[in-house]
Amino acid sequence: MNGPEVYATIFSVGPGKIDMDVIWTGSDDGLVHVTRDGGETWTDVTPSDMPDFGRVSQIDASAFDAGRAYVSARLPLLDDFRPHIWKTDDYGASWTRIVDGIRDDAFVNAVREDPTRDALLYAATNHGVYISYDDGAMWAELNPGLADLPIVDLIVEEDALAIASHGRGFWVLDDIGPLRQAEPGRTDASVHLYQPAPAYRSADGARLSWWLAAEPESLMLEILDADGSVIRTVEPRDPDAPRDRWSGASLAVQEGLTRFEWDLRTEPAATFPGMILWGVRTMAPRVPPGSYTARLTADGLSSETVVEVRANPWIEGVTVADMEAQYAFGREIQAKVHEANSAVIAIRRARAQIEERLEATDDADVREAAHNWMQKAGAIEADIYQVRNRSGQDPLNFPIKVNNRLANLLSMSERGDGAPNDGMREVFQIMIDELRGYTDQLQEVWDGELAALNAALDEVDLPAVDPWDESVILVWP
Incomplete structure (x- = not known):
């Protein structure tokens, strides 16, 4: 004997959430009692249709009405597998049985009220989870x-909705915002972007959920700051395209409900295939606390919602002004990382076109001009980026x-939420000056060696080389 075999035992307790003097109890032989004076006196309020020896598995007091409570009971040991749930709005003076929609053999282990939306209920049954939007008048599966x-x-x-299964582990539905915001006819809309929960700056990010009535041909998500400027754009990506750690986020193109997590960062700096950096965690700064707008556009139809970003409440001694200063500094660094990487991309696009032109001609002037360009542009590329890197550990052998160094400074400036110190700014200025020297040299190459090469190509009726031609696809090294 371990207890449950002995009847007349209190099996569940439901403390009041509005009036602390209200306490509900349920026993393993089917009795429900309530006290409204903190336990001084108790009243038997057992539902009249409670089966004999029903085990009251759960009582949940309402967060919206002190007189409301939900009771579930189970009787599988008596060969009764039916669901049993009741609701009262008058401290148990009367009860309503609420099980419509739950399958006949799904006995109920627990029923819970959503603490933020009145009449939204969840039920744990022997056959999964059920949900009701109308205070139990009708249930539907949520599995x-x-x-x-x-x-x-x-x-x-x-x-989040956390559930415990019998022998199959714990499960979490970690964003129930769309469930809480469900309304009749909402899924009839072509596009609907749900209101996300507040996001915390030092946590994972903002979880955005949306509904699409049909799979769209075009899809785009934009994040706008308080001034209405777009600071991040995310679109679908070719699933067959090569990916690396710098590939960035992309959108899933599908009908129905979709979720996307914005990492609270702006548009990342440009990257190129096979880029290997050391000590770098990000290509974009994290935004400061404030209100932002998420805008989803599918086939020309848009839906918007507000995204609230908050400071980490556990971090003390840091002000919003500090985080804004960190963000502004990060934007400055990001711009220089973008400039450096864009220079490498331009060189590689030009090189790809030159190699293609050389396959089409043996002209000596073209080959000499191409050689001169390769020598000078290649040296500048190697000054901006460590071209010898081929694996993640190569920076241990070859100087970054x-x-x-710029991208590493961006990562280091976000070790915490504080404002950048003077040392960071001094180091940043040193790197700005170094990068300017390389980009000035590169401009001389564009004006000199590339101009000479394009003139030679024109003599043999071949197209000019354009380093900024975005149609040129860079291949992985």
Whole structure:
């Protein structure tokens, strides 16, 4: 004997959430009692249709009405697998049975009220999770990606629904914002972007969810700052295209409900295939606390919502002004990282075109001009980026160059939420001056060696080389 075999035992307790003197209890032989004076006196308020020896598995007091409570009971040991849930709005004086929509053999282990939306309920049953939007008048299955499992309990914690299964682990539906915002006809809209929960600057990011009535031909997500300027754009990417750690986020193109996590960063600096950097975590700064706008556009139709970014409440001694200063400094660094990487990209685009032109002609003047360009542009490229890198550990053997040092400074400036110190600014200025020297040299190459090469190409009726031709696809080294 370990207790449950002995009847007349209090099996569940439901503390009041509005009036602390209200406490509900349920026993393993089907009795429900309530006190409204902190336990001084108790009243038997058992539902009249409670089956004999029903085990009251859960009582959940409402967060919206002190007299409301939800009771679930189970009787599988008595060969009764039916669902049993009741609701009262008058401290148990009357009860309403609320099980419509739950399958006949799904006995109920727990029922919980959503703490932020009145009449939104969740039920843990022997056959998964159920949800009701109308205070239990009708239930529907809520089992996305979940096997047919016995769920023994569930709880709503902030913006997540956590469930415990019998023998199959814990599961978390970690963003129930769309469930809370569901309304009749909402899914009839072609595009709907749900209101996300507040995002914290030192956490994962802002979880955005949207509904698309049909798979769109075009899709774009934009993040706008308080001034209405677009600071981040995310679009779908070719699934067959090569990817590396710098490839960035992309959107899934599909109908129905989709979720995307914005990492709270702006548009990343330019990158190129096969780029290997040391000690670099990001290509873009993290935004400071404030209100931002997310705008989703599908086939020309848009939906917007506000994204609130908050400071980490656990970090003390840092002001919003400090984080804004960090962000502004990060934007300055990012611009220089972008400038450095763009120079490498331009050189590589030009080189790809030159190699193509050389396959089309044996002209001596073209080959000499191409050789001169290769020599000078290649040296500048090697000053900006460590071209000998081929694997992630190569920077241990080959010195990192200015684009890597700039990107590392961006990462180091975000070690914490504080404003940049004087040392960071001094180092940044040194690298700015170094990069300017290389880009000035590169401009001389564009004006000199490239101009001479294009003149030679014109003599043999071949197209000129354009370093900024975005149609040129760079290959992986």
